[in-house]
Amino acid sequence: MAREEPVSHISQAYPDRVEVRGRDLTGDLMGRLSFTEYFHLLLTGSEPTDDQRFFLDLLLVAIAEHGMMPTNVAARMTLAADPGSLQGAVAAGILGAGPVVLGTSEECARLLERAVASGREPLQIAQEIHAAGGKVPGFGHPVHRPLDPRAERILELADERGVSGRHVLLARSLRDAVADAWGKPLTMNVAMPIAAVLLDLGFPTTAVKAVPILARTAGLLAHLAEEQQQPLGFLMAAKAEEAVEYEPPAE
Helix, strand or coil: CCCCCCCCCCEEEECCEEEECCEEHHHHHCCCCCHHHHHHHHHHCCCCCHHHHHHHHHHHHHHCCCCCCHHHHHHHHHHHHCCCCHHHHHHHHHHCCCHHHHCCHHHHHHHHHHHHHHCCCHHHHHHHHHHCCCCCCCECCCCCCCCCHHHHHHHHHHHHCCCCCHHHHHHHHHHHHHHHHHCCCCCECCHHHHHHHHHHCCCCHHHHCHHHHHHHHHHHHHHHHHHHHCCCHHHHHHHHHHHCCCCCCCC
16 A cells, blocks of 8 residues: 655745645735634635634634633743743643633534434433433533523524524523433533534534634733733732641641
């Protein structure tokens, strides 16, 4: 079997130009595309439709910032310890941006795709997860109850712009199914509408997680810019030490 040549379809720099996804960076893209449109091109290989651009913008705005989350605290404390390492502080924040803190959008997308492919009823899916002692991704939130305002706004705009499709419909059906299976309503958090809208707009499942990571990077940079002007990192470290009692091991 002939060995395939290693290739990349993203970009190449030449002495007199830079080519990105088959387009001239300075002669075509710069000055024509917004960063959101450029991100879509980089991520998917194609320029976005008006709806894809609108909702990519919307979702990036929705989840870029959420207060003093652990990701922001970790980034601030890292910068306090090494003021010259802005990139290290950003990395520290992103490394902590897992499903608990940043949301389970990718897991939601995979759940929605499996449900659509199998044709199974949302109630059956929810009941099986509940019986196994699991959690349905995209449901529950420690702060936003009974509704996550970000999630509701995404769904509202998806309806207004006519992009709500089978994945958004399934997400809404899962909300009712989860309430039935758990015997109480659980907040549909922002992760589920993010996944549903992106899938209905034709984004691949593999691209869903990239959106919250990019968005949260912007939020981290804002916190770090503030940290350089109004340091809080060592204060937070001191408060953490005060809050935790030391207990020597029993002999």
